[in-house]
Amino acid sequence: MTELINNPIFGIMISLMAFEIGSIVYKKTNCAIFNPLLIAITLIIIFLLLFNINFDSYYKGGSIINFFLAPSTIVLAVPLYKKIKLLKANAIPIICGILVGSSCGIITIFYLCKLFKLDSALSISLLPKSITTPIGIEISKQLGGIPPVTVAAIIITGIMGAVIGPFVCKLFRIKDKVAVGISIGTASHAVGTTKAMELGETEGAMSGLAIGIAGLMTVFLAPLLLKILS
Structure with a gap:
């Protein structure tokens, strides 16, 4: 289990799943307060606290997503x-x-x-x-x-x-x-x-x-x- 949590793929998958759930909720409700990013952040925090997972372990994958943050703005x-x-x-x-x-x-x-x-x-x-x-x-x-x-x-x-x-x-x-x-x-x-x-x-x-x-x-x-x- 420790090897799985420390694998960068773990952080990436958790992030993608949380955001996908947020997107589904937003599309279903069409309410601005249910922003996919806000829901994703909330779900990830709850998940890490509930299963007592160290943030550094999660961020091994999260940092990869963060790396693409700046280049992604070019799409705008x-x-x-x-x-x-x-x-x-x-x-x-x-x-x-x-x-x-x-x-x-x-x-x-x-x-x-x-x-x-x-x-x-x-x-x-x-x-x-x-x-x-x-x-x-x-x-x-x-x-x-x-x-x-x-x-x-x-x-x-x-x-x-x-x-x-x-x-x-x-x-x-x-x-x-x-x-x-x-x-x-x-x-x-x-x-x-x-x-x-x-x-x-x-x-x-x-x-x-x-x-x-x-x-x-x-x-x-x-x-x-x-x-x-x-």
Whole structure:
């Protein structure tokens, strides 16, 4: 049994099975709160605790999946390519929207951490919460944050964006497809983009674009704003 658990295939199979269950539940309920990623994470945690399996043993396979995380985001370029004319026609509003969204996200987190008197390392770890995981981890490391906390914050932010993003757009009567996609992608990266793709091809393409640009902007904005605000 120990040999099976320590085999990388074990972690991969558990991850795939948990996500597949999450996907089935999501398709059956069609409810945003039952996000496949959230269900998969919950099932894996329960499974590891229930059978007293060490996380390091699971991560031997999980790390292989994690390795493909960054390259997989390239797939988001496909819908963007199909909407390249729309991007060119709205280049300035799109760039300005992502810049404002990224800046507001960083500033808001900074002052909320001050309000709740969180320590410096924890505060820095939460700053890159709205960008894709590979970039967020590197920013957290460079600024002196705690990468695992950053990963958790990114996942929670993405799931919340996927759940409440479309509702917020409806609440404020944001009907422009470009605006909807940019806002969801800037606020909740790849997880939010999966929801944007469900809303429409244009929303998905714009959200995918926002992931890359917001990530690049945050690389420069996070250290700069942290220095100014501190």
